Structure formats: C-alpha cells, structure tokens
Amino acid sequence: MKHDQNSVVPNDNGYIRRFSRVIEYIYANLDEDPDLATLADVAALSPWHWHRVWQATYGESVFATVKRLRLHRAAADLTYSDLPIGEVTSRAGYGSKEAFGRSFKQVYGSSPAAYRATGVKGRLQPAHGGAPLPKKQGNTTMHSVEISSYPAETIAVMPHRGAYMQIGQAFEKLIGVLVNRNLICQTGAMKAFYFTDPTRVPEDDLRSAAGTVVPEDFPIEAPLERFDFDGGEFAVLHYKGPYADMKWAYEWLYGEWLTQSGREPADAPCMEIYLNNPRDTAPADLLTDICLPLKPAS
Missing domain, CATH: 3.20.80.10 (Regulatory factor, effector binding domain)
Structure with missing residues (x-):
C-alpha cells in the first residue's frame, strides 16, 4: 500500500473527514447513547441537516448504526466471554433483559441465553450447501x-x-x-x-x-x-x-x-x-x- 501521510485529500467536499470523525467517535463511545447535537459538533456540521446527509450516505440512521454495532458486540460477548447476561444487556444499551432479548432474537434468531448455550460450533453452517463443519476435534473431513x-x-x-x-x-x-x-x-x-x-x-x-x-x-x-x-x-x-x-x-x-x-x-x-x-x-x-x-x- 502506498500513502503519503502528509498529502492533502483531493476532491474532498468536507464530508469525508467529518463523517470519519463521527465514525471514530461512535466506535470510541459505543456505551453512550447517540446524541445528534453532540455528533453534529463532532462533524462540525449544522445540527439541522447533518443527519439527513449521513442517512443518505450510509442508508441507515446513526441510531440504527449504533444498535447494529452494539448487538454485534453483544454476540461476541455471549460467545467469547463469561459476562452475565445482565451485564451484556447493559453494554448493549438496554434497560431490561426482556427488551434486549426481543431485539437480539429479532436479529440473531434466538434468545441471548440460547445463543450462548448453542455455542459457535453449534451455529456454524455451510455457506453453499453440503455438510456442516465438523464439531469435534480430530475430524479429518474437509467440509466446505x-x-x-x-x-x-x-x-x-x-x-x-x-x-x-x-x-x-x-x-x-x-x-x-x-x-x-x-x-x-x-x-x-x-x-x-x-x-x-x-x-x-x-x-x-x-x-x-x-x-x-x-x-x-x-x-x-x-x-x-x-x-x-x-x-x-x-x-x-x-x-x-x-x-x-x-x-x-x-x-x-x-x-x-x-x-x-x-x-x-x-x-x-x-x-x-x-x-x-x-x-x-x-x-x-x-x-x-x-x-x-x-x-x-x-
């Protein structure tokens, strides 16, 4: 890859740098609820109009982006950590296990507890047909x-x-x-x-x-x-x-x-x-x- 760190971004109408700051802010502050006024300040854009430009660019609202990223993190928490489901619920931004469970099931197809109990190997499926990936160590079949x-x-x-x-x-x-x-x-x-x-x-x-x-x-x-x-x-x-x-x-x-x-x-x-x-x-x-x-x- 070739890149001059000191080069000026050509043909930049300003939104590229501004939205990059918003993306970095969202990832760094995923535990915070998105506040459009704060994000407008981060983007240095009009609070009246910036979010319309964002949604037209990305095809989803900032709120949908944050929800998607939090649920992605929650799935990883359930898979790779021993965090109690109550703590996973809070990290995902939900006030109750019931609300978190409904949203998680709508996106991932099972309750948080069932998702954790099934485990990665139980969920792994072939992408283009054929037998599932092996679930036991030592299986020599080369699936998918x-x-x-x-x-x-x-x-x-x-x-x-x-x-x-x-x-x-x-x-x-x-x-x-x-x-x-x-x-x-x-x-x-x-x-x-x-x-x-x-x-x-x-x-x-x-x-x-x-x-x-x-x-x-x-x-x-x-x-x-x-x-x-x-x-x-x-x-x-x-x-x-x-x-x-x-x-x-x-x-x-x-x-x-x-x-x-x-x-x-x-x-x-x-x-x-x-x-x-x-x-x-x-x-x-x-x-x-x-x-x-x-x-x-x-």
Whole structure:
C-alpha cells in the first residue's frame, strides 16, 4: 500500500473527514447513547441537516448504526466471554433483559441465553450447501473448503489498526468516501486483508485493511490507499453466519484442515470476501469466503 501521510485529500467536499470523525467517535463511545447535537459538533456540521446527509450516505440512521454495532458486540460477548447476561444487556444499551432479548432474537434468531448455550460450533453452517463443519476435534473431513485461484487485482483500501473485530470502522469510512466521491458504482467486491498474526501481535498493533476491487484507472486518492493484490491459490472456507463467530472458523481452518491437507500457507495475508451486506442481511445469513493463501502444490 502506498500513502503519503502528509498529502492533502483531493476532491474532498468536507464530508469525508467529518463523517470519519463521527465514525471514530461512535466506535470510541459505543456505551453512550447517540446524541445528534453532540455528533453534529463532532462533524462540525449544522445540527439541522447533518443527519439527513449521513442517512443518505450510509442508508441507515446513526441510531440504527449504533444498535447494529452494539448487538454485534453483544454476540461476541455471549460467545467469547463469561459476562452475565445482565451485564451484556447493559453494554448493549438496554434497560431490561426482556427488551434486549426481543431485539437480539429479532436479529440473531434466538434468545441471548440460547445463543450462548448453542455455542459457535453449534451455529456454524455451510455457506453453499453440503455438510456442516465438523464439531469435534480430530475430524479429518474437509467440509466446505475448496481450492480456488484468484487473479491479480487492484484494491482501493482503507487501512485499519487495532482489533480485527473492529474492522467495520474502516468499512464505514471506505463506503463514506466512495459515496461522497460518486465512485461507489465503479467498485466491485468488498474484501478485507489481514496482515498480522493475532496470536503473536498485540491487539492494538494488528494491521488490516477494508477494501473494494476497482478498475486499474480508478482514482485512488487519500485517505484511500492502493493495494496490489497478487492473486494466487487459496483454500476457501465458505462461511455462513455472524461475523462474531468467525474466530472458530479460522481455528478450524488452520488447526484441522490445513494440518491435514498436505498444503502449506503462502507468505501473503489472509483475505475475506463479503458476499452480502450486514445492513440488510440477518447475521445468521451473512456469507463470507475466508481465504487462506497457499504455496503451489508440490
């Protein structure tokens, strides 16, 4: 990726920088209820009109954005922590377990208690048909994984530093830039690239990027960066389900499939390809291709 940190953002009508500040503020203050006046100050825009511009850009209100992000965090809390459901309820911004339970079930298809009891392995489903992923350690069947070759592509990316679970922040900024520059119709598949190993690098230092496939002559200007994807052969796990559950899919892909496949990983970042949109798709129906780069077969 190439980027001059001191460069001026060209063709910026002001909304790109302003909405980036709002996105950063929302992620940093997710426990706070959104206040339109405060966010107007963050954006340095008229409190009378700024939210109409935001909703036209992102296709949802700030309140819907915050609700979606909080429920995403709640799903992760239920999956990977022992927090009592009452505390998860409060972190999600609800005053009662009943209200939280109704909202959570509407989005995730089950009550918070049932979601926690089922566990990741019980929820994991194949994305494109076939048998479910194995639920027991030591199962050698390679379910829902295929070897695919991808061509070299030009990717316009928004860099992200920090927890991989927070890469949605970079996607929000990316979409805002593309919409404000009237470039969204020239883009292709949405992809993410993960450049560092979360098992050995502190979370705050993890490097990743949210991106979209673009034509070679696409105007990639700050704050976007150019990433030249080299293509190659990948082991592709077709994953269906909430983004919060993907950690176990990675563990299975690395710990069981790769070690028994006879293949070796290449010196290149993992890639995720998003096949539908979390704004209009239930978490259980989200489709993601998790792509592990491979060295050529011997």
